[in-house]
Amino acid sequence: MRLLIKSAKIIDPKSPYHLKQKDIFIENGKIKAIEDKVDEKADKQITYKNLHVSQGWFDSSVSFGEPGFEDRETLQNGLDTAMKSGFTSVILNPNTDPVIDNAALVQYLKTKTQSHIVNALISGALTEQSKNQQLAELFDMHQHNAVVFGDYKKGIQNANLLKLALQYTKAFEGLVQVFPIENSLSEKAQMHEGEISTSLGLKAQPRMAEVIQIKRDLDLLRYTDSKIHFSCISTADSVELIKQAKKEGLDVSCSVAISNLIYTDKKLQDFDTRYKV
Incomplete structure (x- = not known):
């Protein structure tokens, strides 16, 4: 399963990506890439206005x-x-x-x-x-x-x-x-x-x-x-x-x-x- 989260603001004070807008590519449950733009083909793409991502x-x-x-x-x-x-x-x-x-x-x-x-x-x-x-x-x-x-x-x-x-x-x-x-x-x-x-x-x-x-x-x-x-x-x-x-x-x-x-x-x-x- 390949999942692509588009343009999400990352909320994680301990991360170098804290408060940054990034694409997140996940493959088989593991994060493979966090970039300004990810062009990988995905089985599912998540795109929402004002999307935020944080730890559980x-x-x-x-x-x-x-x-x-x-x-x-x-x-x-x-x-x-x-x-x-x-x-x-x-x-x-x-x-x-x-x-x-x-x-x-x-x-x-x-x-x-x-x-x-x-x-x-x-x-x-x-x-x-x-x-x-x-x-x-x-x-x-x-x-x-x-x-x-x-x-x-x-x-x-x-x-x-x-x-x-x-x-x-x-x-x-x-x-x-x-x-x-x-x-x-x-x-x-x-x-x-x-x-x-x-x-x-x-x-x-x-x-x-x-x-x-x-x-x-x-x-x-x-x-x-x-x-x-x-x-x-x-x-x-x-x-x-x-x-x-x-x-x-x-x-x-x-x-x-x-x-x-x-x-x-x-x-x-x-x-x-x-x-x-």
């Missing part, structure tokens, strides 16, 4: 549904969609039914997804059934190639439980992922606290609900000398806290939902549900 994308948090919520999305359909959207790897969240909290379920997901071109990585639950009470089978799931452990969209309210998780996973270099939220400050909140939430009359979540939790979790990280990932941070204060922690040498990382990079709560003024995510 990675999504660290996807919720397909299977097992238990196949009506929401199956593994096959989710991975097919990821492939068509340019993603080469994704991490599957454990918020299924049953919750992915043991090695058998991790192995089930690996078996179901192993033949797909998209690499499906597995996130195991941090606690049994994600109930924030007892640690799940972290080491056994790690042995079956779970890459991270966290309770999806649930803050770990028990500080000692998180401390134990950080100490335990340190022994096998596992990664704990936390959703930084203090539940008592955010229960039933529908949006960010501010002028907009007040004018709309909606129950709101103050930024300190996130910041307080991150401060506590960073203290636990210092104590355990382990590693942690904060999922879906949404405030500038959180960015500063994590930036300072990294300067200290703590093994910490974070991610942010793309909507929080682009929009603010002002988008909710007209109750447009497209922005209520």
Whole structure:
């Protein structure tokens, strides 16, 4: 199979072709030429206005549904969609039914997804059934190639439980992922606290609900000398806290939902549900 991609802007900061407009010739899955103009005969030619090419994308948090919520999305359909959207790897969240909290379920997901071109990585639950009470089978799931452990969209309210998780996973270099939220400050909140939430009359979540939790979790990280990932941070204060922690040498990382990079709560003024995510 000979494929010719015409006049594509290459997005790859590590490449000498970064931000350059080039033809790309691919033969049997391997790039054979990147030139201003390629005249090779091809079985298929791709030409689009404003075409861009980049390395495969990675999504660290996807919720397909299977097992238990196949009506929401199956593994096959989710991975097919990821492939068509340019993603080469994704991490599957454990918020299924049953919750992915043991090695058998991790192995089930690996078996179901192993033949797909998209690499499906597995996130195991941090606690049994994600109930924030007892640690799940972290080491056994790690042995079956779970890459991270966290309770999806649930803050770990028990500080000692998180401390134990950080100490335990340190022994096998596992990664704990936390959703930084203090539940008592955010229960039933529908949006960010501010002028907009007040004018709309909606129950709101103050930024300190996130910041307080991150401060506590960073203290636990210092104590355990382990590693942690904060999922879906949404405030500038959180960015500063994590930036300072990294300067200290703590093994910490974070991610942010793309909507929080682009929009603010002002988008909710007209109750447009497209922005209520």
